[in-house]
Amino acid sequence: MNPAKGIALAVRFLLELCALVAAAYWGSRVSSSAAVNVIVALAAPLALATVWGMWLAPRAARRLRPPARTFLELAVLGAAVAALLAAGEPVLALILAAAAIADGVLLHVWDLDRQVHGESDPRRR
Secondary structure, X not given: OOHHHHHHHHHHHHHHHHHHHXXXXXXXXXXXXXXXXXXXXXXXXXXXXXXXXXXXXXXXXXXXXXXXXXXXHHHHHHHHHHHXXXXXXXXXXXHHHHHHHHHHHHXXXXXXXXHHXXXXXXXXX
């Protein structure tokens, strides 16, 4: 695999981590109550991580296949963008959205989305 493709896969992983951070950041600002903010800041990324782990992770027991997986990935990353917007961070939301779109396009063009989806390359069968 050439280095650019490896970087695209690494960026996908970083985007997943950014989604968790965005959810926590939003959760820390949803209320005037510190207790509520702490609870939501912990629960929101936990919910995203649970969804990712159950249906999107390469080794998930119930891993979805494309296109359902692609739509759920977009929903998770879209939720992170929405969380940043709701937290009053439109520039960060735009950066996350642009990075997710660009990386998704590169993964698809380079046929790496199958690796992200945990599927083998049909050309090697």
